[in-house]
Amino acid sequence: MKRLLIPLLFLLALPCTFAFRQDLSQPVQLDWETHFKGKADMRSPFFALTAMTWKYSYESTVYRNRVAIKLKNEVTIDKTRSWVKWDKIKNPEIRASLLHHEQGHANIQYVLLLEAERVLKNRNYAVSNYKAQISELANQISSFFDTMQRNYDDETEHGSNHKMQTRWDEIIQDKIDESRAAMAELQK
Structure with a gap:
């Protein structure tokens, strides 16, 4: 089987001045047609690239020597910078496996979103x-x-090590469950 090599491009946008909202109930669900519209880098050894951005901003209020913040927190997929080499993933099984791996990246960013929400708001x-x-x-x-x-990329060999991919699927789901539980506990 061919090795699938997929890098992940991270962009961190620190405090922004515009408003945005994010659904905290579930991760963005990737699909090839919607999220991978960029031009593939044919020199890259990878079959796909997912570009994601985490943005946060906040409004602060100081009252009696205490600071309260109203956080705005979002993860987005940069569709114009995310790409796939369609000629390399014609086989439906390879296509599904690669998208599954890419979804793992989006799920990790979802955990980042939940943790940022929990940590930044509750300090x-x-x-x-x-x-x-x-x-x-x-x-x-x-x-x-x-x-x-x-x-995640190193240990799963960019999705081509199926045993490690399965293990990472469990790790990521455990992190999602832990983060959701922590958020629910804070909302009580």
Whole structure:
């Protein structure tokens, strides 16, 4: 079987000034026709590339020496920068396997979204430097999930190691379940 090599391009957009909303109930569900409209890089050894962006912004209110933030948090798929080499995935099984692997990347970004929501909203920030504290936490979250994405590709051999892909599917689902449970606990 041919090895499938799929890189993941991460873009981190730090505090933005425009508003956006994200459905926190489920990850974005990828499909080839909707999310992969970019021109394939024919020099790349990979069969597909998914470009995703995490954006966050917040409004802050200071009251009695406490800072409260209203967080806006979103993960998007950059359709114009995501691409696939259609000539390399004509076989339906390879096409499905590759899309499944790419969905794993989107699911990891969903966990990032949930964790950013939980961590950034539920901290006590110092009035004197809350912007720096929020920025540092966001950078830590981003760094952690960038590493997780790289480990996912490395350990699954970009989706071609089916045993490790199955293991990572379980890891990712466990992380989704943990993050959802943590969010539900905070909302009580």
